[in-house]
Amino acid sequence: MLRFLGLFSEVKEDTLSQALSDSTEYAAFDIVSEHTISRYAEPLAQQARLDLGQQTEEYEAVLGPDRLKELSADFDATPVEEQPFYALQIAHLVAATSAKRMVAAEAVAHEAQQVARMTTAERSEFERLKAEEHLRKAKGKAQARKAQSQPGRKAKRRKRKH
Numbered sequence: 001m002l003r004f005l006g007l008f009s010e011v012k013e014d015t016l017s018q019a020l021s022d023s024t025e026y027a028a029f030d031i032v033s034e035h036t037i038s039r040y041a042e043p044l045a046q047q048a049r050l051d052l053g054q055q056t057e058e059y060e061a062v063l064g065p066d067r068l069k070e071l072s073a074d075f076d077a078t079p080v081e082e083q084p085f086y087a088l089q090i091a092h093l094v095a096a097t098s099a100k101r102m103v104a105a106e107a108v109a110h111e112a113q114q115v116a117r118m119t120t121a122e123r124s125e126f127e128r129l130k131a132e133e134h135l136r137k138a139k140g141k142a143q144a145r146k147a148q149s150q151p152g153r154k155a156k157r158r159k160r161k162h
Contacts, residue, residue: 041081048087049075055091062094062101 052059052075060068071090078086118126 038080041084045080045083048084052087052090055094059090059094062097 075083075086115123
């Protein structure tokens, strides 16, 4: 933007844009008043509010009512000129969350199909291995929680051994 404004200046060698970009107190958007930006952004923000209002049920089904209330409150607290972008970010969050859930559901469905095709001996072996994996993961999580709650324990054990 500074280079564009420099085109209308009589100063040579881009000195104006260098001086403006080097100044720490100068913000390029002070050239246009906040009122002017808000006036042009208000219709876009109004449309974003309407879109959020129309999609409330779908968003609530994906994100849950508490998360949607939190995002709606943040949307209202966002400056008017940023609200259209915030609405797009919420829509992206909903789409990404839906995609993750869909992938997880497809994996469960695929596993169910595989289990349905197994014989009884294969199924019992599969259930045994699955239970062992679950116990291994639970034990690993318990050890991680214990290590986190006792951060100096491992270092003390090392000192005693040496």
